[in-house]
Amino acid sequence: MTRQREVGTLWIGGALSWMERLCLKSFVDQGQKITLFSYEDIPNVPEGVIRRSGREILDTDNFLKYEGKDSYALFADLFRLHMLQKCPGMIWVDTDVYCWRPLDYDSDYVFGIEKHEVSQGSPRINNAVLGLPADSQILAEMIAFTSDPHAIPEFLKPQIKAEYRALAAAGTPLHVSKQKWGVWGPTMLSYYARKLDLQGLAQPVDAFYPVTFPERLDIIRRASRVHAKITENTTGMHLWASNKRELNQRHNGVPSAGSFIAELMEKHGLQAEDAPLQARGRRVVDGVLVDAVDLEAPVSFADIGGRSRPLAFEMWRRWGCSIHLIDIDGHGDFPRKPSAWVQGYRDYLIKKGVKPEQVVTVSSLSDLVPCDVISLLAGFENDGKLKDMVPLFRRLIKPESRMFVDIRKGSGGFGVLRPLGTCEVLSQRETNGVEVARVLFRATTSPEAEADAEVTAGATSGESAADWSAIARELAGPDGFVRESDTHSFLYVPRSSDTLVVTFDNLDIAMTKREDRRPWGYSFIEKQGWSMLGVMANGWTWYRDPWVWDQFDDLATSDFFDRYKRVVFYGASMGGYAACAFAPACPGANVVAISPQSTLDKTIVPWETRYKTAWDRDFTGHYGDAAEVSKAAGKVTILYDPYEPLDAGHVARFTHPNVLKLRTPLLGHRLGSSLQQMGILSPITLGALNGTLTEAEFYSIIRARRSSSRYQKELFKKVMDRGRPELARKLGRWVLTRGDNRYIRKEMAALEKA
Structure with a gap:
């Protein structure tokens, strides 16, 4: 007879989203007993789920989090071990594990296995689904290990352990919350399974992880992509909660029709709108915007361009609003025939219970009526200009109307709305390198009264970044990968297993919008035959994006870097900052940074007056302050101009003993281009990336600057600025007897006249 098993899980942090409700309900519907532990009331737990207090397992208020991460993953890693010990026979499942078939395993x-890549002689074992005998040696050893939050893990690389031991010897042991992501999770489990020779008990990949982490977006795409991977071994299926971010950013927080996860929601009779995903990062999810409506009883809602179905549904569900679908493009023009989105939108609402007569299609100005709440969202800022919408606003907006609208920085949108009411910025994000504000507009006057007013807006239309995804995938080849978000992308090109160079775009490249764009240093690295991970930014982001941090967390915990004998992080300016800041993802890796910033946190560097566009970004966390976190690197080589005061100020903050500071006087912030012009950038970069560049060799090479016209000019100016005209004459004569320098020749002529 098949053994009947109970599963248990934990939730901390308020109401469940539809994804957790789906996973919990899947166990109930499969007839598998499931217990949800929690430390507070949860208002929307599916019927049939058993509720128990987390204090039965761990009576604590210390809910551990990794430093800089808004996640209870660390505490959950600890909790599951004690749950297995105190609830013999129970199987732990994460709240993003779906029950495809009951977990009726006979063994405790x-x-x-999460993936087939082999590290240190064994596959990686994930702990999203975990069952262990309550009296087993592996469970006892892991509980003993986690009882000391400052314990030094034996399963880390030797150089990392040496660093941790040095900190402990100095009286400042490193707390687990500051250690490598996953240290109490899959990394630890894999180590102890290997140590106690239990790997042979692991279920195959298709049991719990038929869709691997790199493939996780398939879950929110066409269902056929996932069904092809599910086998007869599949039981508890990991849906990867990190999909929430993608759903929020690209799908308005709800499953797309035809996707695998939409299929599961329909199977279990759930609606995403009943438990919306909450805001993540800097984006407010459309459906949640209903909470910002400060009207007592709105009766009408208008969606301009059909971009916010979740908000329309929430307006109807909460107040019974009629829904007006305004079929218009970004330039204020009505199409000659209905747009393709209109019928799908109507079908969506009617399927959700909205009466057909409550859904009104508006296809001309004469059909417009004033509405209480209006939406102009999710992509309009890329397609049109608010000034083109003024004729529409004159008929649609009435006194006290509310409108949600996305406004590009520099588009003039705030100027268009200012005569009509007030704007409150709800959130901000970047799209293709341009800041976009999500705004709640409150009308204070009727646009009819402003009909004769001249509304002007200095609109600018930034060129959209070229779609180079196909080219990137071709570059990656069958063994590489491309990962993309709205503002960043990762391109991995595997070549030699000896060296991996991780590069980051600088400011100039970040604003390049060409199909033939390549990551920073691509051609140079290709010539050396090295493998490359190019991290690209669509704008001046400084890589302060949780999506980017998640990618490095994944690479750090997936043993990606362990494939290589040497790993080097490399970048200039913004990219130099990132090279230093993300080095902790691969402790012991070398770093080569040209003119890097240490942080743009104004509380730390109030003297930094450049890069205002990034001042309000979050520079905290384990990839935050580059000067501090880069201590986890092996050797940090920094090239900089000591006479650039802001650059020198940042470099002065790098004080750890692993830092080698190489001065390039009078070559400026963009010293890379100066070194290139002198023909010495390649040997310097090659030596630095190879790890063979010594300080003596560098200063021997850099003597070539004496023949650089820029260096000569800057040195001449510096001498004159210090009030040394005679020394300037000597310098000028030395330069002009060896060649021509137009600037110095003119200045020498002026000196002779003086």
Whole structure:
């Protein structure tokens, strides 16, 4: 007879989203007993789920988090071990594990391989699904290990352990919350399974992880992509909660029709709108905007361009609003025939219970009526200009109307709305390198009264970044990968297993919008035959994006870097900052940074007056302050101009003993281009990336600057600025007897006349 098993999980942090409700309900519907532990009331737990207090397992208020991460993953890693010890026979499942088939395993050892890549002689074992005998040696050893939050993990690389031991010897042991992501999770489980020779008990990849982490977006795409990967071994299926970010950014927080996860929601009779995903990062999810409506009883809602179905549904569900679908393009023009989105939108609402007569299609100005709440969202800022909408606003907006609208920085949108009411910025994000504000507009006057007013807006239309995805995938080849978000992308090109160079775009490249764009240093690295991970930014982001941090967390915990004998992080300016800041993802890796910033946090560097566009970004966390976190690197080589005061100020903050500071006087912030002009950038960069560049060799090479016209000019100016005209004459004569320098020749002529 098949053994009947109970599963248990934990939730901390308020109401469940539709994804957690789906996973919990899947166990109930499959007839598998499931217990949800929590430390506070949860208002929307599916019927049939058993509720128990988390204090039965761990009576604590210390809910551990990794430093800089808004996630209870660290505490959950600890909790599951004690749950297995105190609830014999229970199987732990994460709240993003879906029950494809009941977990009716006979053995108390229930865990699975996450991926086939082999590290240190064994596959990686994930702990999203975990069952262990309550009296097992592996469970006892892991509980003993996690009882000391300052313990030094034996399973880390030797150089990392040496660093941790040095900190402990100095009286400042490193707390687990500051250690490598996953240190109490899959990394630890894989180590102890290997140590105790339990790997043979692991279920195959298709048991719990048929869709691997790199493939996780398939879950929110066409269902056929996932069904092809599910086998007869599949039981508890990991849906990867990190998909929430993608759903929020590209799908308005709800499953797309035809996707695998939409299929699961329909199977279990759930609606995403009943438990919306909450805001993540700097974006407010459309459906949640209903909470910002400060009207007592709105009766009408208008969606301009059909871009916010979740908000329309929430307006109807909460107040019974009629829904007006305004079929218009970004330039204020009505199409000759209905747009393709209109019928799909109507079908969506009617399927959700909205009466057909409550859904009104507006296809001309004469059909417009004033509405209480209006939406102009999710992509309009890329397609049109608010000034083109003024004729529409004159008929649609009435006194006290509310409108949600996305406004590009520099588009003039705030100027268009200012005569009509007030704007409150709800959130901000970047799209293709341009800041976009999500705004709640409150009308204070009727546009009819402003009909004769001249509304002007200095609109600018930034060229959209070329779609180079196909080219990037071709560059990556069958063994590489491309990962993309709205503002960043990762391109991995595997070549030699000896060296991997991780590069980051600088400011100039970040604003390049060409199909033939390549990551920073691509051609140079290709010539050396090295493998490359190019991290690209669509704008001046400084890589302060949780999506980017998640990618490095994944690479750090997936043993990606362990494939290589040497790993080097490399970048200039903004890219130099990132090279230093993300080095902790691969402790012991070398760093080569040209003119880097240490941080743009104004509380730390109030003297930094450049890069205002990034001042309000979050520079905290384990990839935050580059000067501090880069201590985890091996050797940090920094090239900089000591006479550039802001650059020198940042470099002065790098005080750890692993830093080698190489001075390039009078070559400026963009010293890379000066070194290139002198023909010495390649040997310097090659030596630095190879790890063979010594300080003596560098200063021997850099003597070539004496023949650089820029260096000569800057040195001449510096001498004159210090009030040394005679020394300037000597310098000028030395330069002009060896060649021509137009600037110095003119200045020498002026000196002779003086």
